[in-house]
Amino acid sequence: MTKAYFSALFALLLLPPVLAVAETITFPSGEITLHGVLYKPEGTGPFPAVVYNHGSAPGMMSQQAFAALGPVFASHGWVFFGPYRRGQGLSASAGPYIGDQIAAAEKAGGATAAAATMVRLLETDHLEDQFAALAWLRKQSFVQASRIAVAGNSFGGIETVLGVERGGYCAGIDSAGGAQSWAQAPELQLRMTRAVRNAKAPIFFFQAANDFDLSPSKTLSAAMDAASKTYKLKIYPAYGDSPQDGHSFGYFGSDVWAEDVFGFLNQYCSK
Numbered sequence: 462m463t464k465a466y467f468s469a470l471f472a473l474l475l476l477p478p479v480l481a482v483a484e485t486i487t488f489p490s491g492e493i494t495l496h497g498v499l500y501k502p503e504g505t506g507p508f509p510a511v512v513y514n515h516g517s518a519p520g521m522m523s524q525q526a527f528a529a530l531g532p533v534f535a536s537h538g539w540v541f542f543g544p545y546r547r548g549q550g551l552s553a554s555a556g557p558y559i560g561d562q563i564a565a566a567e568k569a570g571g572a573t574a575a576a577a578t579m580v581r582l583l584e585t586d587h588l589e590d591q592f593a594a595l596a597w598l599r600k601q602s603f604v605q606a607s608r609i610a611v612a613g614n615s616f617g618g619i620e621t622v623l624g625v626e627r628g629g630y631c632a633g634i635d636s637a638g639g640a641q642s643w644a645q646a647p648e649l650q651l652r653m654t655r656a657v658r659n660a661k662a663p664i665f666f667f668q669a670a671n672d673f674d675l676s677p678s679k680t681l682s683a684a685m686d687a688a689s690k691t692y693k694l695k696i697y698p699a700y701g702d703s704p705q706d707g708h709s710f711g712y713f714g715s716d717v718w719a720e721d722v723f724g725f726l727n728q729y730c731s732k
Contacts, residue, residue, distance in 0.1 A: 483531055485551065488544070490593035496551035497544035497594060498524075500531030506603035509730055510540035511634075512594050514613030514620035515549065517560055523550050526614070526712040533715045537723045540604055544594035546587045559587065559616075576646035583616065584652065588623050595629060608730045610634065610662075612722075614711035615641065621664075622653050622681065628661035631730035634722055635666050636711025639677040650680070657681045663691035665725045667718060671699035671707035693725055 483498040502508055511534055515523035527543040534541035547556030559582050567575035591611070599606045610632045613621040618638020625633040642649055657664065664685065666678035675696060682694040697717055700710040710718070 483527070486542070486544075486597070488593060488597040490547070490555075490590045493547060493555045494552075495544060495547065495555055495590060495593065497542055498527050498531065498551075499543075500535040500541040501603060502535045502538050502540070506540070507605045508538060508540045508603060509608035509610070509631075509726070510542060510598055510601075510604045511610045511612050511726075512591065512598060512624075512630075513541060513543045514591060514611065514617030514624075515543065515545065516613070516615030516617050519549065519558055519560055520553070521550050526709075529713050530715065533719060537719070539723075539726070540598075540601075542594060542598050544590065546590040552590075556586070559583075572645055576642070576648050579642065579646065580648045580652050583619055584623055587616075587620060588627075591620050591624050592627070592629075595624075607631070607732060610726055610730055612636070613638065615639075615708060618677075618711070619649070619653060622656045622660075625662050625664055626656035626659045630662045631732075632662050632726055633660075633664040634725070635664055635678070635681075636718075637668050637672050637677075637708050638666075638681075640668065640673045640675075640708055643674050643677045653677070653681055654684045657685045657690065657692075658688040660685060660688075660690050660692075663693070663725070663729045665693040665695075665722065667695045667697060667711070667721070669697050669700035669707035669710035669714065671701070671704055672710065673704045673708055691729070693721075695721060 486497045486499050531541040545552035548558040563575050566578035611621050611624045611630045612634035614636045618635040621633045621635045666682050682692050685692040700707050
């Protein structure tokens with residue numbers, strides 16, 4: 462475990478105990494069944510809500526991130542829904558793991574094939590899973606359907622940008638989206654740039670200074686600026702002791718970014 466993880470765990474322990482309990486949710490995505498975790502504020506609502514997109518970590522590794530993030534959002538009055546996309550976490554049996562699919566493409570056709578496969582899966586199967594989670598959330602009586610935001614880290618940040626392009630969200634929070642893939646995947650750069658130019662809601666881009674690559678946030682925010690879209694960009698000080706720690710800042714650094722993130726969400730998701 463990293464220092465960043467234990468820092469997040471300590472912060473979690475300071476929150477009201479009732480908010481640290483997750484409810485497991487089952488929901489359909491086309492012909493498959495997916496699962497996710499739900500954290501709710503105290504009371505009956507209705508509350509604003511966020512669909513939080515996890516990254517590419519295999520197995521149940523995203524569980525730690527959701528356990529850190531869910532209570533933070535709930536303590537700020539937001540419903541937190543962390544859906545597991547096909548092939549990962551609680552939805553591992555619903556399809557192949559995206560990391561294995563990318564690795565197989567790279568073995569067969571090299572880096573170009575791997576990048577193409579990554580983009581194809583993130584903008585088709587995995588985007589469909591994200592929107593299936595959104596559709597489920599909109600139907601819940603404890604959710605204000607007009608105040609649903611989207612957020613995510615790493616691959617989840619990519620999913621956030623793609624989700625905002627299609628509409629239906631009041632705001633997007635992209636932390637470290639594409640930071641590990643950007644330089645090796647021109648297709649990803651083009652796809653995300655096109656998405657932000659077509660964004661239907663404001664996006665807050667943020668990263669820690671010691672993340673793998675800061676180019677995605679800087680490039681995409683500049684593209685939104687050029688397209689006269691509403692955005693915010695913030696590069697925070699280094700988090701932890703390594704690029705991997707910096708990359709996990711969006712998961713475990715809420716004691717640093719919470720004021721900015723919830724200020725952004727409350728500004729653009731006020732109705």
